[in-house]
Amino acid sequence: MRKEISLFSKKRRLAFAIFFMGVVSGASHAADSPVVYSSDDQDEEVILTFGEEQELEKERAESAATNNFDSLNFTSWESPGFFRKIQYDGYVNGGFYSNTYGADQNRVFAGSESGLSLNGAYIAVAKEAQTNGNGFDWGMGVDFMFGEDSRFLRVEHGLDEKWDTGHNYGFAMPQVNATVAYNNWSFTGGHFYAPFGYESCRADERFFYSTGLEFDALPGTATGGLLTYSGFENFTTSVGLVNGVDQGFSGDAGGSVLVGNVVWSPREEASITYSLGVGDFVDRRWRHTSGNLHSLVVELKPDDPWTFVTTLDYENVDDEGGIDVDMIIAGYHVYYDVNSDWKVGTRAEWLRNKTAGLRAVNYFDLTVGANWTPDNFERLSVRPEVRFDASDARTYGCGGNKKFQLCLGVDALYSF
Numbered sequence: 001m002r003k004e005i006s007l008f009s010k011k012r013r014l015a016f017a018i019f020f021m022g023v024v025s026g027a028s029h030a031a032d033s034p035v036v037y038s039s040d041d042q043d044e045e046v047i048l049t050f051g052e053e054q055e056l057e058k059e060r061a062e063s064a065a066t067n068n069f070d071s072l073n074f075t076s077w078e079s080p081g082f083f084r085k086i087q088y089d090g091y092v093n094g095g096f097y098s099n100t101y102g103a104d105q106n107r108v109f110a111g112s113e114s115g116l117s118l119n120g121a122y123i124a125v126a127k128e129a130q131t132n133g134n135g136f137d138w139g140m141g142v143d144f145m146f147g148e149d150s151r152f153l154r155v156e157h158g159l160d161e162k163w164d165t166g167h168n169y170g171f172a173m174p175q176v177n178a179t180v181a182y183n184n185w186s187f188t189g190g191h192f193y194a195p196f197g198y199e200s201c202r203a204d205e206r207f208f209y210s211t212g213l214e215f216d217a218l219p220g221t222a223t224g225g226l227l228t229y230s231g232f233e234n235f236t237t238s239v240g241l242v243n244g245v246d247q248g249f250s251g252d253a254g255g256s257v258l259v260g261n262v263v264w265s266p267r268e269e270a271s272i273t274y275s276l277g278v279g280d281f282v283d284r285r286w287r288h289t290s291g292n293l294h295s296l297v298v299e300l301k302p303d304d305p306w307t308f309v310t311t312l313d314y315e316n317v318d319d320e321g322g323i324d325v326d327m328i329i330a331g332y333h334v335y336y337d338v339n340s341d342w343k344v345g346t347r348a349e350w351l352r353n354k355t356a357g358l359r360a361v362n363y364f365d366l367t368v369g370a371n372w373t374p375d376n377f378e379r380l381s382v383r384p385e386v387r388f389d390a391s392d393a394r395t396y397g398c399g400g401n402k403k404f405q406l407c408l409g410v411d412a413l414y415s416f
Helices: 002-032 050-067 148-152 213-217
Strands: 086-099 115-127 136-147 170-182 185-193 221-229 235-242 256-267 270-280 290-300 306-318 324-337 342-355 361-372 380-391 404-415
Touching: 115 148, 136 148, 148 170, 213 306, 213 324, 213 342, 221 256
Parallel strands: none
Antiparallel strands: 086 115, 086 404, 115 136, 136 170, 170 185, 185 221, 221 235, 235 256, 256 270, 270 290, 290 306, 306 324, 324 342, 342 361, 361 380, 380 404
16 A cells, blocks of 8 residues: 555656646747737737738738829829729609699799609719828719709809700709819819708708708809818818809809808717808899808707707898898708608798898798608608798789798609
């Protein structure tokens, strides 16, 4: 028994010696080798081979070079990926709009003609200028439209005028411009949408089929140059000079307006946009109206289903006869996402137009509508709405002899 115990003791000492030598050897190897993590310690650590490291360095170098001068594709349109940067989108929409008096004109932007209408077939082709705050890039954009709504976007004294068919349906080119960008600066020159108001000229960027009082009263397009700086956190600011508003490239009307805006987005759920225009606006009939225009839009999304928008606009101008005109527009929009298929919304607006020496005229509109976008056909939207308009002047009806008007409308919008 003693002999067996002694033998067991010797074996145990030998095992301890082997274990101790292994620990010393492992410690020595760890001192000369990189640390190897266990699967639990590594989390998402990626261990690359020598070849993979070279490939990664190559990709980083190519990425860093995407914003150098050669990436502008000025030297060759055959540069890799050039055509992939050019994108297009658009829509086709049309519907039915009618008023309670059976009048031919509904006196609203979309569906201004009673009955069935092809409101717009719209396509936009663009290359966005993207520098990500570092380097050079360039961009361009061309928008083309056919339909009844094109007459509200047509430049009367430019290329669009040559396309005037003399009927309600016609062509328009609301945007044709180019952009050059460097770091956080960009300059856009050409014909573009004027930076005023909330509702977009494009039907696929609006909730309602019709457009509100603010849209009808504010400038739609401008021609000139706009310089934008986006280097401030949560801020984007622009300033530019345009030849009046709703004018083409010729500038024969002689208008000159200083425009600018500031967009502040303190949080993802909120944004505040202030826009300013000062100078000789020149309307569509070349009437000179010198003055100033201020536009404020506050958009809040406190919860996913809800969106609240408040708008306030003020314009003070003197027409060619030196008569002072003041206009105030206040609006409120509320939208609610019921589910993935349905959205509902309401829009309420008040407009006050005061011409010196005359009684002020007030207008009011209230619109309630819905958007239905089926899950299995997300490019299609159907937008029914009910709209009530009122004024203290006789504006509506078959002979313009009514102070109230009720409209019903529905359109189908296909986006691509």
